[in-house]
Amino acid sequence: MQFGVFSVSDITPDPTTGRTPTEAERLQAVLRIAEKTEEVGLDVFALGEHHNPPFFSSSPTTTLGYVAGRTQRLQLSTATTLITTNDPVKIAEDYAMLQHLAGGRVDLTLGRGNTGPVYPWFGQDIRQGLPLAVENYALLRRLWDEDVVDWEGRFRTPLQGFTSTPRPLDGVAPFVWHGSIRSPEIAEQAAYYGDGFFHNHIFWPADHTRRMVDFYRRRYQHHGHGDADQSIVGLGGQVFVRKNSQDAVREFRPYFDNAPVYGHGPSLEDFTRETPLTVGSPQEVIDRTLGFREYVGDYQRQLFLIDHAGLPLKTVLEQLDILGEEVVPVLRREFAARKPAHVPDAPTHASLVAARTTPLEVVA
Protein backbone atom coordinates (compact mmCIF):
# COMPACT_ATOMS: atom_id res chain seq x y z
CA MET A 1 0.00 0.00 0.00
CA GLN A 2 1.19 3.50 -0.83
CA PHE A 3 1.17 6.36 1.65
CA GLY A 4 1.73 9.99 0.90
CA VAL A 5 0.54 13.56 1.11
CA PHE A 6 -1.41 15.82 -1.20
CA SER A 7 -1.41 19.58 -1.30
CA VAL A 8 -4.01 21.88 -2.83
CA SER A 9 -1.46 24.74 -2.85
CA ASP A 10 -3.67 27.19 -0.96
CA ILE A 11 -2.13 30.42 0.27
CA THR A 12 -4.01 31.01 3.51
CA PRO A 13 -3.28 33.41 6.39
CA ASP A 14 -1.99 31.76 9.54
CA PRO A 15 -4.89 32.56 11.91
CA THR A 16 -2.60 32.49 14.95
CA THR A 17 -0.36 35.27 13.58
CA GLY A 18 -2.55 36.90 10.94
CA ARG A 19 0.33 36.62 8.48
CA THR A 20 -0.18 35.41 4.91
CA PRO A 21 2.84 33.77 3.27
CA THR A 22 3.91 35.25 -0.05
CA GLU A 23 3.43 33.19 -3.18
CA ALA A 24 7.17 32.71 -3.32
CA GLU A 25 7.33 31.48 0.28
CA ARG A 26 4.45 29.10 -0.12
CA LEU A 27 5.80 27.71 -3.38
CA GLN A 28 9.19 27.05 -1.78
CA ALA A 29 7.43 25.53 1.23
CA VAL A 30 5.61 23.04 -0.97
CA LEU A 31 8.89 22.04 -2.65
CA ARG A 32 10.39 21.44 0.81
CA ILE A 33 7.31 19.42 1.85
CA ALA A 34 7.67 17.25 -1.25
CA GLU A 35 11.35 16.50 -0.55
CA LYS A 36 10.60 15.86 3.10
CA THR A 37 7.88 13.39 2.09
CA GLU A 38 10.58 11.19 0.57
CA GLU A 39 13.04 11.78 3.42
CA VAL A 40 10.62 10.48 6.05
CA GLY A 41 9.89 7.35 4.02
CA LEU A 42 6.49 8.10 2.51
CA ASP A 43 5.75 7.03 -1.06
CA VAL A 44 3.67 9.65 -2.86
CA PHE A 45 3.53 13.41 -3.25
CA ALA A 46 0.51 14.79 -5.12
CA LEU A 47 -0.15 18.40 -6.07
CA GLY A 48 -3.35 20.15 -7.12
CA GLU A 49 -3.98 22.34 -10.14
CA HIS A 50 -5.71 25.70 -9.78
CA HIS A 51 -5.99 28.78 -11.94
CA ASN A 52 -7.19 31.32 -9.41
CA PRO A 53 -5.99 32.88 -6.16
CA PRO A 54 -5.53 31.93 -3.34
CA PHE A 55 -3.83 28.96 -4.99
CA PHE A 56 -0.46 29.01 -6.73
CA SER A 57 -0.27 25.68 -8.51
CA SER A 58 -1.25 26.51 -12.08
CA SER A 59 1.43 24.29 -13.59
CA PRO A 60 1.86 21.09 -11.60
CA THR A 61 4.18 19.39 -14.10
CA THR A 62 6.70 22.23 -13.71
CA THR A 63 6.69 21.80 -9.94
CA LEU A 64 6.71 18.02 -10.10
CA GLY A 65 9.56 18.09 -12.66
CA TYR A 66 11.65 20.00 -10.13
CA VAL A 67 10.66 17.59 -7.36
CA ALA A 68 11.56 14.68 -9.63
CA GLY A 69 15.07 16.07 -9.97
CA ARG A 70 15.41 16.42 -6.18
CA THR A 71 14.13 12.95 -5.25
CA GLN A 72 15.01 9.34 -6.02
CA ARG A 73 12.03 7.13 -5.32
CA LEU A 74 9.08 9.39 -4.53
CA GLN A 75 6.00 8.71 -6.69
CA LEU A 76 4.70 11.99 -8.16
CA SER A 77 1.02 12.51 -8.71
CA THR A 78 -1.65 15.20 -8.96
CA ALA A 79 -4.72 16.13 -6.96
CA THR A 80 -6.12 16.82 -9.46
CA THR A 81 -5.23 17.46 -13.11
CA LEU A 82 -8.09 19.26 -14.84
CA ILE A 83 -9.35 17.04 -17.64
CA THR A 84 -12.01 19.58 -18.59
CA THR A 85 -10.18 22.85 -19.14
CA ASN A 86 -6.79 21.51 -20.24
CA ASP A 87 -6.35 20.47 -23.83
CA PRO A 88 -5.93 16.69 -23.69
CA VAL A 89 -3.11 17.02 -26.22
CA LYS A 90 -1.21 19.20 -23.74
CA ILE A 91 -1.91 16.78 -20.90
CA ALA A 92 -0.59 13.90 -23.01
CA GLU A 93 2.57 15.86 -23.82
CA ASP A 94 3.22 17.38 -20.38
CA TYR A 95 2.77 14.19 -18.38
CA ALA A 96 4.75 12.08 -20.84
CA MET A 97 7.55 14.65 -20.49
CA LEU A 98 7.31 14.46 -16.73
CA GLN A 99 7.20 10.67 -16.85
CA HIS A 100 10.52 10.60 -18.75
CA LEU A 101 12.16 13.18 -16.47
CA ALA A 102 11.06 11.26 -13.37
CA GLY A 103 12.12 7.86 -14.68
CA GLY A 104 8.55 6.61 -14.63
CA ARG A 105 7.70 7.78 -11.09
CA VAL A 106 4.54 9.52 -12.29
CA ASP A 107 0.83 8.93 -12.26
CA LEU A 108 -1.98 11.44 -12.33
CA THR A 109 -5.44 11.96 -10.91
CA LEU A 110 -7.98 13.54 -13.21
CA GLY A 111 -10.68 15.85 -11.94
CA ARG A 112 -13.18 18.20 -13.49
CA GLY A 113 -12.70 21.28 -11.36
CA ASN A 114 -15.66 22.92 -9.67
CA THR A 115 -14.88 26.62 -10.12
CA GLY A 116 -17.29 28.00 -12.71
CA PRO A 117 -15.23 31.02 -13.90
CA VAL A 118 -12.16 28.87 -14.65
CA TYR A 119 -13.93 27.14 -17.54
CA PRO A 120 -14.52 30.23 -19.72
CA TRP A 121 -10.96 31.40 -19.00
CA PHE A 122 -9.93 28.31 -20.96
CA GLY A 123 -12.67 28.55 -23.55
CA GLN A 124 -14.98 26.00 -21.92
CA ASP A 125 -18.30 25.89 -20.07
CA ILE A 126 -18.80 24.23 -16.66
CA ARG A 127 -22.22 22.99 -17.79
CA GLN A 128 -20.34 20.75 -20.22
CA GLY A 129 -18.07 19.47 -17.43
CA LEU A 130 -19.09 15.84 -17.69
CA PRO A 131 -19.07 15.57 -21.52
CA LEU A 132 -15.69 17.35 -21.50
CA ALA A 133 -14.29 14.82 -19.01
CA VAL A 134 -15.59 11.95 -21.12
CA GLU A 135 -14.39 13.17 -24.52
CA ASN A 136 -11.07 14.62 -23.38
CA TYR A 137 -10.08 11.47 -21.56
CA ALA A 138 -11.06 9.26 -24.50
CA LEU A 139 -8.67 11.34 -26.61
CA LEU A 140 -5.94 11.38 -23.95
CA ARG A 141 -6.03 7.57 -23.82
CA ARG A 142 -5.59 7.31 -27.57
CA LEU A 143 -2.78 9.88 -27.65
CA TRP A 144 -0.81 7.74 -25.20
CA ASP A 145 -1.80 4.30 -26.45
CA GLU A 146 -1.58 4.90 -30.22
CA ASP A 147 1.44 6.35 -32.04
CA VAL A 148 -0.56 8.09 -34.76
CA VAL A 149 -4.01 9.46 -34.05
CA ASP A 150 -6.80 10.61 -36.35
CA TRP A 151 -9.50 12.15 -34.23
CA GLU A 152 -12.58 14.33 -34.32
CA GLY A 153 -14.80 15.39 -31.42
CA ARG A 154 -17.01 18.16 -30.08
CA PHE A 155 -14.61 20.20 -28.01
CA ARG A 156 -11.34 20.75 -29.87
CA THR A 157 -10.04 20.97 -33.40
CA PRO A 158 -9.71 17.62 -35.19
CA LEU A 159 -6.38 15.82 -35.40
CA GLN A 160 -5.05 14.19 -38.54
CA GLY A 161 -1.96 12.01 -38.33
CA PHE A 162 -1.00 13.48 -34.96
CA THR A 163 1.73 11.95 -32.82
CA SER A 164 1.98 13.16 -29.22
CA THR A 165 5.61 13.47 -28.15
CA PRO A 166 7.47 12.26 -26.26
CA ARG A 167 5.92 8.83 -26.51
CA PRO A 168 5.22 7.39 -23.03
CA LEU A 169 8.30 5.94 -21.34
CA ASP A 170 8.82 2.29 -22.36
CA GLY A 171 5.58 2.55 -24.33
CA VAL A 172 3.54 2.51 -21.11
CA ALA A 173 1.37 5.51 -20.23
CA PRO A 174 1.28 6.91 -16.69
CA PHE A 175 -1.34 5.21 -14.55
CA VAL A 176 -4.52 7.26 -14.28
CA TRP A 177 -6.77 7.75 -11.29
CA HIS A 178 -10.13 9.44 -11.67
CA GLY A 179 -11.14 11.67 -8.79
CA SER A 180 -14.70 12.57 -7.98
CA ILE A 181 -16.51 13.48 -4.81
CA ARG A 182 -20.09 12.98 -5.89
CA SER A 183 -20.42 12.12 -9.59
CA PRO A 184 -21.15 8.43 -10.13
CA GLU A 185 -20.45 9.00 -13.85
CA ILE A 186 -16.76 9.55 -13.05
CA ALA A 187 -16.64 6.37 -10.95
CA GLU A 188 -18.22 4.68 -13.97
CA GLN A 189 -15.53 6.17 -16.22
CA ALA A 190 -12.75 4.85 -13.98
CA ALA A 191 -14.41 1.44 -13.93
CA TYR A 192 -14.91 1.35 -17.70
CA TYR A 193 -11.21 1.89 -18.39
CA GLY A 194 -10.01 -0.25 -15.50
CA ASP A 195 -8.28 2.84 -14.09
CA GLY A 196 -7.98 3.80 -10.44
CA PHE A 197 -10.65 5.67 -8.51
CA PHE A 198 -9.56 8.29 -6.00
CA HIS A 199 -12.04 9.67 -3.52
CA ASN A 200 -11.08 12.92 -1.88
CA HIS A 201 -12.81 11.52 1.23
CA ILE A 202 -12.03 14.57 3.37
CA PHE A 203 -14.70 17.17 4.13
CA TRP A 204 -17.44 14.58 3.49
CA PRO A 205 -19.14 11.89 5.56
CA ALA A 206 -17.65 8.42 5.32
CA ASP A 207 -20.92 6.89 4.15
CA HIS A 208 -20.80 9.01 1.02
CA THR A 209 -17.29 7.75 0.19
CA ARG A 210 -18.36 4.19 0.90
CA ARG A 211 -21.20 4.35 -1.63
CA MET A 212 -19.07 5.92 -4.35
CA VAL A 213 -16.26 3.38 -3.91
CA ASP A 214 -18.70 0.49 -3.77
CA PHE A 215 -20.29 1.67 -7.02
CA TYR A 216 -16.86 1.94 -8.71
CA ARG A 217 -15.87 -1.53 -7.53
CA ARG A 218 -19.09 -3.15 -8.81
CA ARG A 219 -18.74 -1.43 -12.18
CA TYR A 220 -15.04 -2.37 -12.42
CA GLN A 221 -16.07 -6.00 -12.18
CA HIS A 222 -18.99 -5.42 -14.60
CA HIS A 223 -16.57 -4.06 -17.21
CA GLY A 224 -14.43 -7.16 -16.91
CA HIS A 225 -11.21 -5.89 -15.34
CA GLY A 226 -11.24 -8.27 -12.41
CA ASP A 227 -13.18 -8.89 -9.25
CA ALA A 228 -14.64 -5.90 -7.43
CA ASP A 229 -12.12 -6.19 -4.62
CA GLN A 230 -9.26 -6.08 -7.13
CA SER A 231 -10.17 -2.60 -8.35
CA ILE A 232 -7.72 0.21 -7.55
CA VAL A 233 -8.87 2.64 -4.87
CA GLY A 234 -7.19 5.67 -3.36
CA LEU A 235 -8.44 7.81 -0.49
CA GLY A 236 -7.66 11.21 0.89
CA GLY A 237 -7.48 11.88 4.58
CA GLN A 238 -6.81 14.85 6.79
CA VAL A 239 -4.82 14.60 9.99
CA PHE A 240 -3.14 16.73 12.59
CA VAL A 241 -1.05 14.74 14.98
CA ARG A 242 0.91 15.42 18.16
CA LYS A 243 2.29 13.08 20.77
CA ASN A 244 -0.60 13.95 23.07
CA SER A 245 -4.14 14.16 21.76
CA GLN A 246 -4.99 17.28 23.79
CA ASP A 247 -1.97 19.14 22.38
CA ALA A 248 -3.03 18.27 18.84
CA VAL A 249 -6.56 19.58 19.41
CA ARG A 250 -5.39 22.76 21.14
CA GLU A 251 -2.85 23.57 18.42
CA PHE A 252 -5.07 22.72 15.44
CA ARG A 253 -8.30 24.34 16.63
CA PRO A 254 -7.60 27.91 15.40
CA TYR A 255 -6.62 26.54 11.99
CA PHE A 256 -9.78 24.45 11.89
CA ASP A 257 -12.03 27.30 13.03
CA ASN A 258 -10.77 29.61 10.29
CA ALA A 259 -10.08 27.08 7.54
CA PRO A 260 -11.29 27.56 4.00
CA VAL A 261 -14.02 25.05 3.07
CA TYR A 262 -15.38 24.27 6.53
CA GLY A 263 -14.32 27.08 8.88
CA HIS A 264 -16.92 29.10 10.81
CA GLY A 265 -19.31 26.16 10.67
CA PRO A 266 -19.37 22.97 12.73
CA SER A 267 -17.12 22.54 15.73
CA LEU A 268 -13.86 20.61 15.43
CA GLU A 269 -15.48 17.84 17.45
CA ASP A 270 -18.57 17.71 15.20
CA PHE A 271 -16.51 17.70 12.03
CA THR A 272 -14.19 15.01 13.35
CA ARG A 273 -17.20 12.84 14.03
CA GLU A 274 -18.87 13.52 10.67
CA THR A 275 -15.81 13.27 8.40
CA PRO A 276 -12.45 11.42 8.30
CA LEU A 277 -10.63 14.43 9.85
CA THR A 278 -8.51 13.10 12.70
CA VAL A 279 -6.84 15.38 15.22
CA GLY A 280 -5.00 13.52 17.93
CA SER A 281 -2.20 11.17 18.86
CA PRO A 282 -0.33 8.85 16.48
CA GLN A 283 -2.37 5.94 17.79
CA GLU A 284 -5.64 7.76 17.12
CA VAL A 285 -4.56 8.48 13.54
CA ILE A 286 -3.53 4.84 13.11
CA ASP A 287 -6.84 3.52 14.43
CA ARG A 288 -8.95 5.89 12.37
CA THR A 289 -7.02 5.26 9.16
CA LEU A 290 -7.23 1.50 9.57
CA GLY A 291 -10.96 2.03 9.99
CA PHE A 292 -11.25 3.39 6.42
CA ARG A 293 -10.66 -0.16 5.23
CA GLU A 294 -13.83 -1.26 7.02
CA TYR A 295 -16.02 0.67 4.59
CA VAL A 296 -14.04 0.80 1.32
CA GLY A 297 -12.30 -2.58 1.52
CA ASP A 298 -8.58 -3.17 0.94
CA TYR A 299 -7.27 -0.18 -0.96
CA GLN A 300 -4.05 0.85 -2.60
CA ARG A 301 -3.24 4.46 -1.78
CA GLN A 302 -3.73 6.71 1.23
CA LEU A 303 -2.88 10.40 0.86
CA PHE A 304 -3.03 12.84 3.76
CA LEU A 305 -3.74 16.56 3.56
CA ILE A 306 -1.42 18.16 6.09
CA ASP A 307 -0.43 21.58 4.76
CA HIS A 308 -3.60 23.62 4.29
CA ALA A 309 -5.47 26.28 6.31
CA GLY A 310 -2.38 28.37 6.93
CA LEU A 311 -0.32 25.85 8.89
CA PRO A 312 3.29 27.07 8.95
CA LEU A 313 5.99 25.08 7.14
CA LYS A 314 7.77 24.17 10.38
CA THR A 315 4.60 22.57 11.71
CA VAL A 316 3.96 20.71 8.46
CA LEU A 317 7.48 19.28 8.47
CA GLU A 318 6.96 18.14 12.08
CA GLN A 319 3.75 16.45 10.94
CA LEU A 320 5.72 14.60 8.28
CA ASP A 321 8.29 13.50 10.88
CA ILE A 322 5.55 12.03 13.06
CA LEU A 323 3.82 10.38 10.12
CA GLY A 324 7.09 8.89 8.91
CA GLU A 325 8.32 7.71 12.30
CA GLU A 326 5.23 6.71 14.24
CA VAL A 327 2.19 6.42 11.99
CA VAL A 328 2.95 5.09 8.53
CA PRO A 329 5.29 2.23 9.56
CA VAL A 330 2.48 0.84 11.72
CA LEU A 331 -0.12 1.41 9.00
CA ARG A 332 2.07 -0.38 6.43
CA ARG A 333 2.40 -3.39 8.69
CA GLU A 334 -1.26 -3.51 9.72
CA PHE A 335 -2.73 -2.94 6.25
CA ALA A 336 -0.37 -5.55 4.77
CA ALA A 337 -1.38 -8.08 7.41
CA ARG A 338 -5.05 -7.61 6.53
CA LYS A 339 -4.78 -7.58 2.72
CA PRO A 340 -5.58 -10.86 0.92
CA ALA A 341 -3.04 -12.03 -1.68
CA HIS A 342 -5.38 -11.55 -4.65
CA VAL A 343 -5.76 -7.81 -4.00
CA PRO A 344 -3.16 -5.96 -6.12
CA ASP A 345 -0.88 -3.12 -5.04
CA ALA A 346 -1.17 0.29 -6.67
CA PRO A 347 0.22 0.10 -10.21
CA THR A 348 3.69 1.59 -10.74
CA HIS A 349 5.66 2.09 -13.92
CA ALA A 350 7.61 -1.09 -13.21
CA SER A 351 4.46 -3.16 -12.62
CA LEU A 352 2.76 -1.75 -15.73
CA VAL A 353 5.82 -2.52 -17.86
CA ALA A 354 5.95 -6.03 -16.45
CA ALA A 355 2.23 -6.57 -17.04
CA ARG A 356 2.28 -5.19 -20.57
CA THR A 357 1.06 -7.58 -23.22
CA THR A 358 2.77 -6.91 -26.54
CA PRO A 359 0.69 -7.06 -29.75
CA LEU A 360 2.77 -10.09 -30.78
CA GLU A 361 1.64 -12.00 -27.71
CA VAL A 362 -1.99 -11.08 -28.38
CA VAL A 363 -1.69 -12.59 -31.86
CA ALA A 364 0.02 -15.68 -30.46
Add this chain to the structure above:
Amino acid sequence: MSTRTLAVVSAGLATPSSTRLLADRLTDATVAALREHGVDVGVEVVELREHARDLADHLVTGFPNAALRPVLDTVAGADGLIAVTPIFSASYSGLFKTFVDVLDREALDGAPVLLGATAGTARHQLALDHAMRPLFAYLHAAVVPTAVFAASEDWGAGGATGELGARIDRAGAELAAAIAARPAAGPADPFDDVPDFTALLSR
Protein backbone atom coordinates in the same frame (compact mmCIF):
# COMPACT_ATOMS: atom_id res chain seq x y z
CA MET B 1 -55.46 0.08 2.90
CA SER B 2 -52.17 1.13 1.35
CA THR B 3 -49.67 2.98 3.54
CA ARG B 4 -47.99 6.21 2.50
CA THR B 5 -45.76 8.81 4.11
CA LEU B 6 -46.74 12.42 4.67
CA ALA B 7 -43.90 14.80 5.56
CA VAL B 8 -44.76 17.95 7.48
CA VAL B 9 -42.22 20.78 7.67
CA SER B 10 -42.87 23.58 10.14
CA ALA B 11 -40.57 26.60 10.30
CA GLY B 12 -42.17 28.12 13.40
CA LEU B 13 -39.74 29.37 16.01
CA ALA B 14 -41.81 29.86 19.17
CA THR B 15 -43.14 27.18 21.49
CA PRO B 16 -46.04 26.82 21.15
CA SER B 17 -46.01 28.08 17.60
CA SER B 18 -48.99 29.19 15.51
CA THR B 19 -47.10 27.88 12.46
CA ARG B 20 -46.94 24.42 14.02
CA LEU B 21 -50.57 24.75 15.04
CA LEU B 22 -51.55 25.40 11.42
CA ALA B 23 -49.31 22.54 10.26
CA ASP B 24 -51.03 20.17 12.68
CA ARG B 25 -54.50 21.25 11.55
CA LEU B 26 -53.53 20.76 7.89
CA THR B 27 -52.08 17.37 8.78
CA ASP B 28 -55.23 16.23 10.55
CA ALA B 29 -57.39 17.34 7.64
CA THR B 30 -55.16 15.54 5.12
CA VAL B 31 -54.99 12.32 7.14
CA ALA B 32 -58.75 12.28 7.54
CA ALA B 33 -59.32 12.89 3.82
CA LEU B 34 -56.78 10.19 2.90
CA ARG B 35 -58.66 7.72 5.04
CA GLU B 36 -61.74 8.36 2.90
CA HIS B 37 -59.59 7.40 -0.10
CA GLY B 38 -58.65 4.17 1.69
CA VAL B 39 -55.10 5.36 2.20
CA ASP B 40 -53.35 4.93 5.53
CA VAL B 41 -50.58 7.43 6.08
CA GLY B 42 -47.59 7.70 8.40
CA VAL B 43 -46.84 11.30 9.39
CA GLU B 44 -43.26 12.57 9.81
CA VAL B 45 -43.10 16.04 11.36
CA VAL B 46 -39.95 18.13 10.96
CA GLU B 47 -39.49 21.15 13.22
CA LEU B 48 -36.85 23.22 11.45
CA ARG B 49 -35.96 25.04 14.66
CA GLU B 50 -34.39 21.83 15.94
CA HIS B 51 -32.13 21.80 12.87
CA ALA B 52 -31.19 25.48 12.70
CA ARG B 53 -27.51 24.80 13.39
CA ASP B 54 -27.44 21.67 11.23
CA LEU B 55 -28.75 23.77 8.33
CA ALA B 56 -26.14 26.49 8.87
CA ASP B 57 -23.42 23.82 9.00
CA HIS B 58 -24.71 22.38 5.73
CA LEU B 59 -24.37 25.76 4.06
CA VAL B 60 -20.75 25.95 5.19
CA THR B 61 -19.60 22.36 4.70
CA GLY B 62 -21.72 21.36 1.72
CA PHE B 63 -23.10 18.18 3.26
CA PRO B 64 -25.86 17.32 5.73
CA ASN B 65 -24.64 16.04 9.08
CA ALA B 66 -25.93 12.87 10.68
CA ALA B 67 -28.85 14.70 12.31
CA LEU B 68 -30.00 16.41 9.12
CA ARG B 69 -29.50 13.61 6.57
CA PRO B 70 -32.52 11.52 7.68
CA VAL B 71 -34.69 14.65 7.64
CA LEU B 72 -33.77 15.40 4.03
CA ASP B 73 -34.31 11.75 3.14
CA THR B 74 -37.74 11.80 4.78
CA VAL B 75 -38.88 14.82 2.79
CA ALA B 76 -37.41 13.53 -0.48
CA GLY B 77 -38.96 10.09 0.00
CA ALA B 78 -42.41 11.19 1.17
CA ASP B 79 -45.61 10.76 -0.86
CA GLY B 80 -46.69 14.29 0.02
CA LEU B 81 -45.48 17.36 1.86
CA ILE B 82 -47.12 20.00 4.01
CA ALA B 83 -44.82 23.03 4.26
CA VAL B 84 -45.69 25.85 6.65
CA THR B 85 -43.64 28.94 7.38
CA PRO B 86 -44.09 32.17 9.26
CA ILE B 87 -43.95 35.24 7.02
CA PHE B 88 -40.94 37.42 7.88
CA SER B 89 -40.23 40.64 5.99
CA ALA B 90 -42.75 39.94 3.24
CA SER B 91 -41.64 36.35 2.54
CA TYR B 92 -40.94 32.89 3.94
CA SER B 93 -38.48 32.89 6.82
CA GLY B 94 -34.76 32.56 6.23
CA LEU B 95 -34.72 29.26 8.10
CA PHE B 96 -37.42 27.89 5.82
CA LYS B 97 -35.55 29.02 2.71
CA THR B 98 -32.31 27.51 3.99
CA PHE B 99 -34.04 24.18 4.31
CA VAL B 100 -35.34 24.43 0.76
CA ASP B 101 -31.87 25.48 -0.41
CA VAL B 102 -30.24 22.29 0.89
CA LEU B 103 -32.87 19.93 -0.51
CA ASP B 104 -31.70 17.97 -3.53
CA ARG B 105 -32.86 19.63 -6.72
CA GLU B 106 -35.06 16.64 -7.60
CA ALA B 107 -36.31 16.02 -4.06
CA LEU B 108 -39.82 17.36 -4.69
CA ASP B 109 -40.08 16.75 -8.43
CA GLY B 110 -43.77 16.06 -9.07
CA ALA B 111 -44.52 15.66 -5.36
CA PRO B 112 -47.92 16.82 -4.05
CA VAL B 113 -47.33 19.78 -1.74
CA LEU B 114 -49.68 21.82 0.42
CA LEU B 115 -48.45 25.28 1.40
CA GLY B 116 -49.31 27.17 4.55
CA ALA B 117 -48.15 30.41 6.17
CA THR B 118 -48.79 32.40 9.31
CA ALA B 119 -48.33 36.03 10.24
CA GLY B 120 -49.52 38.64 12.68
CA THR B 121 -51.91 40.30 10.27
CA ALA B 122 -53.76 39.41 7.08
CA ARG B 123 -51.76 42.01 5.16
CA HIS B 124 -49.05 39.34 4.58
CA GLN B 125 -51.28 36.73 3.00
CA LEU B 126 -50.20 37.30 -0.59
CA ALA B 127 -46.73 36.07 0.36
CA LEU B 128 -48.16 32.59 -0.21
CA ASP B 129 -48.76 33.35 -3.86
CA HIS B 130 -45.94 35.79 -4.49
CA ALA B 131 -43.16 33.94 -2.65
CA MET B 132 -44.08 30.38 -1.68
CA ARG B 133 -45.66 29.26 -4.97
CA PRO B 134 -42.79 30.44 -7.19
CA LEU B 135 -40.30 28.72 -4.88
CA PHE B 136 -42.08 25.38 -5.20
CA ALA B 137 -42.70 25.91 -8.89
CA TYR B 138 -38.90 26.08 -9.23
CA LEU B 139 -38.68 22.72 -7.48
CA HIS B 140 -41.25 21.24 -9.89
CA ALA B 141 -43.52 20.37 -7.00
CA ALA B 142 -47.22 19.74 -7.67
CA VAL B 143 -48.66 22.40 -5.35
CA VAL B 144 -52.36 21.96 -4.62
CA PRO B 145 -54.65 24.88 -5.57
CA THR B 146 -55.61 25.87 -2.02
CA ALA B 147 -52.87 27.33 0.15
CA VAL B 148 -53.77 28.27 3.69
CA PHE B 149 -52.86 31.51 5.41
CA ALA B 150 -53.60 32.10 9.07
CA ALA B 151 -53.22 35.51 10.71
CA SER B 152 -53.66 36.05 14.42
CA GLU B 153 -57.26 37.14 13.94
CA ASP B 154 -58.17 33.89 12.13
CA TRP B 155 -57.56 31.81 15.23
CA GLY B 156 -60.47 33.55 16.96
CA ALA B 157 -62.82 33.64 13.98
CA GLY B 158 -65.32 30.88 14.52
CA GLY B 159 -62.91 28.01 15.23
CA ALA B 160 -63.18 24.77 13.28
CA THR B 161 -66.47 25.74 11.70
CA GLY B 162 -65.24 29.18 10.58
CA GLU B 163 -63.51 30.41 7.47
CA LEU B 164 -60.05 29.07 8.45
CA GLY B 165 -61.42 25.64 9.26
CA ALA B 166 -63.16 25.44 5.89
CA ARG B 167 -59.96 26.39 4.05
CA ILE B 168 -57.98 23.82 6.00
CA ASP B 169 -60.48 21.07 5.13
CA ARG B 170 -60.53 22.02 1.45
CA ALA B 171 -56.70 22.11 1.27
CA GLY B 172 -56.39 18.80 3.11
CA ALA B 173 -58.87 17.19 0.72
CA GLU B 174 -56.90 18.47 -2.28
CA LEU B 175 -53.60 17.15 -0.96
CA ALA B 176 -55.16 13.81 -0.06
CA ALA B 177 -56.63 13.44 -3.54
CA ALA B 178 -53.26 14.24 -5.12
CA ILE B 179 -51.45 11.71 -2.92
CA ALA B 180 -54.06 9.00 -3.49
CA ALA B 181 -53.88 9.51 -7.26
CA ARG B 182 -50.11 8.85 -7.43
CA PRO B 183 -48.18 5.61 -7.09
CA ALA B 184 -46.30 5.24 -3.82
CA ALA B 185 -42.96 7.07 -3.77
CA GLY B 186 -39.92 4.84 -3.45
CA PRO B 187 -36.58 5.71 -1.89
CA ALA B 188 -34.44 7.47 -4.50
CA ASP B 189 -31.03 5.96 -5.25
CA PRO B 190 -28.72 8.30 -7.21
CA PHE B 191 -26.71 5.30 -8.38
CA ASP B 192 -29.71 3.78 -10.18
CA ASP B 193 -29.71 6.29 -13.01
CA VAL B 194 -26.04 6.27 -13.97
CA PRO B 195 -25.77 5.42 -17.67
CA ASP B 196 -23.36 2.75 -18.82
CA PHE B 197 -20.13 4.37 -19.97
CA THR B 198 -20.60 3.35 -23.59
CA ALA B 199 -23.75 5.51 -23.55
CA LEU B 200 -21.78 8.43 -22.07
CA LEU B 201 -19.09 8.01 -24.75
CA SER B 202 -21.53 8.08 -27.63
CA ARG B 203 -23.37 11.22 -26.55
